[in-house]
Amino acid sequence: MYLSLLFYFIASIAVGSAIFVVLNRNAIYSAVSLVLCFFALAVLYLLLEAYFLAVLEIFIYAGAIMVLFLFAIMLLNLGREEALPRFMQLQRSLSLMLVLIFFFGIFLILFGSSEILDPPVEKFSGGGVYSLGEALFSKYLLPFEIASLLLLVGLIGTVYLAKRKI
Amino acid sequence: MDLLGFIIICVKVLVVFAATMFTVLALIYAERRISAFMQGRIGPNRVGPKGILQPIADGIKFLMKEDIIPASVDKPIFILAPAILLVPAMMTFAVIPFGSNITLFGREIPLQIADVNVGILYILALTSIGVYGIVLAGWSSNNKYSLLGGLRSAAQLISYELAMGLAVISIILLAGSLKLNDIVADQQGYFFSWNVVKQPVAFLIFLVATYAETNRLPFDLSEAEQELVGGYHTEYSSMKFAMFFMAEYANMITAAALTVTLFFGGWDVPLINEASLGMVGVLLSVISFILKMAFFLFLFIWVRWTFPRFRYDQLMKLGWKVMLPIALINIFITAGYLSITALV
Numbered sequence: 001m002y003l004s005l006l007f008y009f010i011a012s013i014a015v016g017s018a019i020f021v022v023l024n025r026n027a028i029y030s031a032v033s034l035v036l037c038f039f040a041l042a043v044l045y046l047l048l049e050a051y052f053l054a055v056l057e058i059f060i061y062a063g064a065i066m067v068l069f070l071f072a073i074m075l076l077n078l079g080r081e082e083a084l085p086r087f088m089q090l091q092r093s094l095s096l097m098l099v100l101i102f103f104f105g106i107f108l109i110l111f112g113s114s115e116i117l118d119p120p121v122e123k124f125s126g127g128g129v130y131s132l133g134e135a136l137f138s139k140y141l142l143p144f145e146i147a148s149l150l151l152l153v154g155l156i157g158t159v160y161l162a163k164r165k166i
Numbered sequence: 167m168d169l170l171g172f173i174i175i176c177v178k179v180l181v182v183f184a185a186t187m188f189t190v191l192a193l194i195y196a197e198r199r200i201s202a203f204m205q206g207r208i209g210p211n212r213v214g215p216k217g218i219l220q221p222i223a224d225g226i227k228f229l230m231k232e233d234i235i236p237a238s239v240d241k242p243i244f245i246l247a248p249a250i251l252l253v254p255a256m257m258t259f260a261v262i263p264f265g266s267n268i269t270l271f272g273r274e275i276p277l278q279i280a281d282v283n284v285g286i287l288y289i290l291a292l293t294s295i296g297v298y299g300i301v302l303a304g305w306s307s308n309n310k311y312s313l314l315g316g317l318r319s320a321a322q323l324i325s326y327e328l329a330m331g332l333a334v335i336s337i338i339l340l341a342g343s344l345k346l347n348d349i350v351a352d353q354q355g356y357f358f359s360w361n362v363v364k365q366p367v368a369f370l371i372f373l374v375a376t377y378a379e380t381n382r383l384p385f386d387l388s389e390a391e392q393e394l395v396g397g398y399h400t401e402y403s404s405m406k407f408a409m410f411f412m413a414e415y416a417n418m419i420t421a422a423a424l425t426v427t428l429f430f431g432g433w434d435v436p437l438i439n440e441a442s443l444g445m446v447g448v449l450l451s452v453i454s455f456i457l458k459m460a461f462f463l464f465l466f467i468w469v470r471w472t473f474p475r476f477r478y479d480q481l482m483k484l485g486w487k488v489m490l491p492i493a494l495i496n497i498f499i500t501a502g503y504l505s506i507t508a509l510v
Contacts, residue, residue, distance in 0.1 A: 028302075063291055
C-alpha cells in the first residue's frame with residue numbers, strides 16, 4: 001500500500017519534471033529539473049531494490065553529466081528568453097510524426113500483450129553488485145570491452161579536438 | 167516494519183542530526199579559537215566563559231540580519247542554491263557507522279542510520295551533488311566573481327572526485343564489499359589491521375582529496391578572497407550565507423568521519439573486542455569514533471591556518487597529473503597482490 005503510494009508520488013515527480021524540462025525556455029531551469037528527474041528515477045530503482053543502479057544513476061547522470069551540461073550552459077550564457085526561430089516548421093511536423101509513430105508503437109504493445117501491464121518483476125538479489133560484475137566479466141565481456149573501447153576513443157577524440165597542439 | 171523499529175530509526179535520525187548540528191557549532195568555535203591561538207590573538211572571549219557561546223551569538227546575528235536579495239539575480243535558483251548545498255551535506259552521515267551494535271529492549275540495534283549495501287558509493291554520489299549548490303549559487307548571483315568561483319569549484323570537485331573514488335576503490339578491494347560496516351569489520355583488531363597501515367598511499371590521496379572536496383585551504387580557490395571578493399557566496403547575506411557556512415562545516419564532519427571509517431578502523435578500539443564488553447564496549451566504541459573524528463577535524467583547522475593557497479593551475483596539475491596516476495598504480499598493485507595471494 002505505502003509502497004505503491006510512494007511509487008505514484010515519485011513517478012509523478014519524474015514525469016512532471018521531465019515535462020518541465022521540455023516546456024521550459026530557460027536552459028538552466030531545464031537542466032535543474034532534469035537533475036530532479038534523475039533523482040526521482042533513482043528512487044524508483046530503490047523501490048525495486050536495485051540499490052547499485054540507483055546510486056549509479058545519481059553518480060553518473062546527476063553527478064557527472066549534468067554538471068558538464070550546466071557548465072556549458074553557463075559559459076555559453078544562453079539568453080534567458082531566446083525565441084525559437086520561425087523556420088523550424090519542417091522539423092516540427094517531422095518530429096510530430098515521429099512522436100505519433102512512437103506512441104502508436106507503445107499502445108500496440110500495451111494492448112497486444114497482457115505481460116506488459118502485469119510484468120513479472122524480478123528483484124535483484126543483494127543489490128546486484130556481485131551479480132552485475134560477474135555478468136559483465138563473463139557473459140557480456142565482449143560488449144563491455146567494446147563499450148570501454150568506445151569510451152577510450154571518445155576520450156582521445158576530445159583531447160585531440162580541445163588541444164590541437166600537444 | 168513494526169512500530170518499535172520505526173521509532174528506533176526516527177530516534178537515530180534525530181540524534182545524528184542533532185549531533186551533526188552541535189558539532190558544526192563546536193567546530194566554528196574551535197576554528198576561531200585555534201586560528202586565534204596560531205596567530206597569537208585571543209579570539210572570541212566575551213560571550214560566555216572563554217567565549218564558548220560565541221557560535222550561538224553568531225547564529226542569532228545571522229537570523230536577525232536583513233536578508234538581501236539583489237535586484238537582478240535569478241530569484242528561484244538564488245534561493246534554492248544554499249539548500250541544494252546543505253541537504254546532501256547533512257544526508258551523507260546517514261550510512262556511517264559510529265559505534266558497535268547496542269542491545270536495547272531485547273533487540274540488537276546497529277549504531278548507524280541505514281546499512282545500505284552500496285554505502286560508500288552513496289556517500290561519493292551525494293558529495294558529487296553538492297557541487298550543484300555552488301555552481302547554481304555562482305550563476306544565479308549574476309555576478310562575475312561569483313560565477314568564476316562557482317566554475318572553479320565545479321572543476322575542482324570533479325577533478326578530485328576521481329582521485330578520491332580511485333583511492334576508495336583500493337579499500338573496497340581489500341574489504342571485498344561496498345558496505346561501510348564490512349569495511350569497519352575488516353579492520354578490527356590490532357593497529358596493523360587498520361587500512362592506513364595497509365594502504366598508506368590511498369590514505370594520503372584520500373586525505374588531500376577531501377580537502378579539495380570540502381573547499382578548504384589549501385584548495386579553497388572557489389572563495390579566494392584576494393581574487394574573487396568572496397567567491398560563489400559574495401551576493402548572499404543573512405541566513406542564506408549561514409547555510410553555505412554550515413554546509414562547509416557539515417562536509418568537513420562527514421569527510422572526517424569517512425576518513426576514520428575507511429582508514430582508521432571506524433569505531434574500532436585496538437586490542438579490545440567491543441562485542442564482549444556489553445554496554446561498556448558500545449560506549450568505548452562511540453568515544454573512540456568521536457576522538458578519532460575530532461583529531462581529523464582539528465587537522466582540517468590546523469592545515470587551514472598553516473598552509474598557503476595553491477594556484478589554480480597547480481591545483482589542476484596536482485589532481486590530474488599526480489594524484490590520479492598514483493591512485494591508478496595503487497589500485498593496480500593492490501589488485502595484483504590480492505589476485506596473487508588468492509592463487510597461492
